[in-house]
Amino acid sequence: MIALKEIRKSFGRHEVLKGIDLEVEKGEVVAILGPSGSGKTTLLRCINYLERPGSGRIRIGDVAVDCGHPSKKEIHRLRGRSAMVFQQYHLFRHKTALQNVMEGLVVVQNVPKEEARQRSVELLEKVGLGAKLDAYPSQLSGGQQQRVGIARALALNPDVILFDEPTSALDPELVGEVLAVIRKIAREGITMIIVTHEMAFAQEVASRIVFMDDGAVIEEGAASEFFRSPREERTRQFLRRMTPEAVYNI
């Protein structure tokens, strides 16, 4: 379904991604973990070309892009296959919650307005914001904004939803409501790649964990295996620092 081959990316002289390979099957929920600066967010942003990889190949569904010299058209098609939920939400500030969700449907996918509206209302109800349709982002809490962001991503009906640290910018008491929504859609079999610092959440919701450090994949495996018996020393160190004992049970 999704295949990344030999993805490399440098910022100036600093190589942030050192040839990453990753495959994700349909319906899988993959969590990417790793210390900050490990390249996990950059990798995620490469998948929909918000970050331009130096080289490698990206395939989502039937769209394949050679990162050497992709055409604008290829990039555009690739982006059409994914949706993204941002750390800072990035809702369209001048549009209401409902308009935010409708925008992609109407402008990009040419869905008739009435149909788009209906689908958007349903999605906003699903994330618990049926009462906030006409609120602007500035009138919503962080948690509410992020849930609109998730509804906006769901509306596009993408092959995969990319989550870039979806709860990192939230006040602690608002994290729960966003995680609950992600958990809910994970159960519906939507393919997701999540970059996160929430260890307990990753363990619960992800089917597979990818651990990155210093621009490379150090270890990957089933979520249950990964937390119970990490194979690599670097993974163990990371987990020891990140997780309370209850999660980290050797």
Add this chain to the structure above:
Amino acid sequence: MKLDPAFIWEAFIKLLAAIPTTLEITAVSVGCGFVIGIVTALARIYRVPVLREISSAYVTFIRGTPMLTHLLMVMFGLPIAIDALSGALGLSFSSVQVPMIGFAYVAFSLTAGAYMSEVVRSGLLAVNRGQIEAAYAVGMTTWQALRRIVFPQAFASALPNLSNSLIGMLHGSTLAFTASVVEINAKAQIVASTNWKFFESYIAAALIFWGLTIVIERLTALLEKRVARYDRGGVA
């Protein structure tokens, strides 16, 4: 000399006839200036080769020289260019056929364009980079992202400065007198030339400019309420 209030009123009525000319010059220069401003600002932000250098040179030259100089240079330079071109193409068109107000349109559009280029640029830069990333992530093309997401927000944040430019050009249009265009201020001088009551006449002109400016301020406030309705930010 004593102030003659009755003549202020008399001049005021006579000056009303010159308002359309002033508004025309203002509207044309701000309208064309806005287009020039958008093009040059985009060229600079997106670093379009060649166009970017031309835009930067244009902005620094125009902002570095007085508005009156622009008018004089266009008035004396443009006819030479027009006649040379007309001669080279074998046309019978001569620069004498260009109405004087045409030179004011061209000169002031160039003036307004340079200042508005900076206004537009600041508006575009005020839009968070995440907005266009989100638009891309939703699957929009660059043009769709600019038109649907970036421009509306840039316009909202540039509005106070755009209003400033508009007022500046309204007042600057008085320089068109140099090109023998009779706008409000020129009319005031003409009205007073028979009885030498210049002070009264200029007071009348000032009142009209003030009134027009207040109208612009009000309209801007209304527009601001509409386009920036989504954002209740700021420090107040």
